[in-house]
Amino acid sequence: MTDWTEKYRPTTLSEVRGNNKARDQLKEWAETWDDHRQSVIVHGSPGVGKTSAAHALAADMGWPVMELNASDSRGADVIERIAGEAAKSGTLTGGEAGRRLVILDEADNFHGNADYGGSREVTRVVKNANQPIVLVANEFYDMSQSLRNACETIEFRDVSKRSIVPVLRDICRREDIEFEEEALAKIAESTSGDLRSAVNDLQAVAEETERLTVEDVVTSERDTTEGIFDFLDDLIKEKDAEGALRASYDVDETPDEMLNWIEDNVPKDYEGAELADAYEFLSNADRWLGRVRATQDYSFWRYATDNMTAGVAASRRGSKGGWTRYGPPSYWSKLGRTKGTRNTRDSIAERIAEREGASVATVRREILPFLSTMTHHCRNRDLTVRMAAAYDLDEAEVSFITGSGKDTNKVASIVEDAADLKAEQAVEHSGNAFFETERSSGDTDDSTDDDDSGQRTVATSADDTPADESAASADATAPDEPDGDQSGLGDFM
Secondary structure (H helix, E strand, O other): OOOHHHHOOOOOHHHOOOOHHHHHHHHHHHHOHHHHOOEEEEEEOOOOOHHHHHHHHHHHHOOOEEEEEOOOOOOHHHHHHHHHHHHHOOOOOOOHHHOOEEEEEOHHHHHHHHHHOHHHHHHHHHHOOOOOEEEEEOOHHHOOHHHHHOEEEEEEOOOOHHHHHHHHHHHHHHOOOEEOHHHHHHHHHHOOOOHHHHHHHHHHHHOOOOEEOHHHHHHOOOOOOEOHHHHHHHHHHHOOHHHHHHHHOOEOOOHHHHHHHHHHHHHHOOOHHHHHHHHHHHHHHHHHHHHHHHHOOHHHHHHHHHHHHHHHHHOOOOOOOOOOOOOOOHHHHHHHHOHHHHHHHHHHHHHHHHHHOOOHHHHHHHHHHHHHHHOHHHOOHHHHHHHHHHHOOOHHHHHHHHOOOOOOHHHHHHHHHHHHHHHHHHHHOOOOOOOOOOOOHHHHHHHHHHHHHHHHHHHHHHHOOOHHHHHHHHHHHOOOOOOOOOOOOOOOO
16 A cells, blocks of 8 residues: 555645745745845654655656755765755756755764764855755754854744644545544644654545544554653562563663663662672763764664663662652753853864864764863963954853853953954955065065075074084074964964
């Protein structure tokens, strides 16, 4: 049987259900694209019609579509070849005014791959695009701040029950399926705003019965996921290794999240040798998750899950009775408290990485600590000014790197001086459109004589002059050295 989500995908924007405001915003963005020439991020929960709306928009505008899925291709070279070329210019096969629509689906998945160049390359492409680009994302804040700032944003909200039911009713009539109205309402209610899941559920139930009733829907509902607290009880107190592993299959948490839950709650029931063994398995799991992050090979997740579930359960010695108050990982509350600081750090790191051609991870790990040490409390003021100018830092960012208060007059004056320095450098490097500086032959000869004289002086010093006199001569002619060790800071000097 044909997949109904594809068979009944909207062909025009007017058929997109449940997000009228977002749909109208998307249409306005396309119709006025020549005026603003910005890309747009369409974000919202899975199954609410984001990608369908993008394709329907292309059909309405008469634009051919070029689509790239971030989950399949995230490298900078692939993005440059496919999305970059499509964004540069129209083609003979283009639609109205030579336009084509570039759709980057699952664009939030570029976030975890920034060090391969994907996120940075996408940002560059959308800033320089000569074609309209729609980036489709589930998690808006998983995208880099620089990418979010470069685009317009349109949010698609969860589809309401009253918008889902008419879609299901229309499909039933087209497929000649008898149905009870309450059955369609039950499907719409159980899918929590996910229209695509509602259509999939309708098709699954309709394949098994001639007439759709409420009883059919109730008996065929998808398995519900196990709550995390019930799972922790099973893992820490009741299940053996195999049972704990199987119980983890029903938990709606990623391995990274599950590791945080287990790590914080195991000490509430385990102690001594069993706790040490449990943490050994959790350490192994963390290493496997590190390999996933480094290689983007998600097949390693299975080994992490084996260690954090079966391994922890196998570490148990004796029965664990009674009730234990499990709680969310403390790591999450720490992330909440430091979110603003981390956003500032990442914003600075992305800017430095783009300018220096380094990875974001390298900047965070090596370059930022180096800059922080060299400019601590703005003591080397000249260097701090040059750093702020080079990386276009504002007061909060200068304060973050140097450890100074962002409201102090010192930081404010440094940012002002950095702005003046950037203006001076812009004038110095602007060049002259009509004249080129020429040196006279006399200047050239003088320069040559100076070079020859310098070489003769060095040679004489090396062959005939005592070492003490050579050193004294060198001290007399050498330029003043700056205070402190500033090697490696050529970008600011």
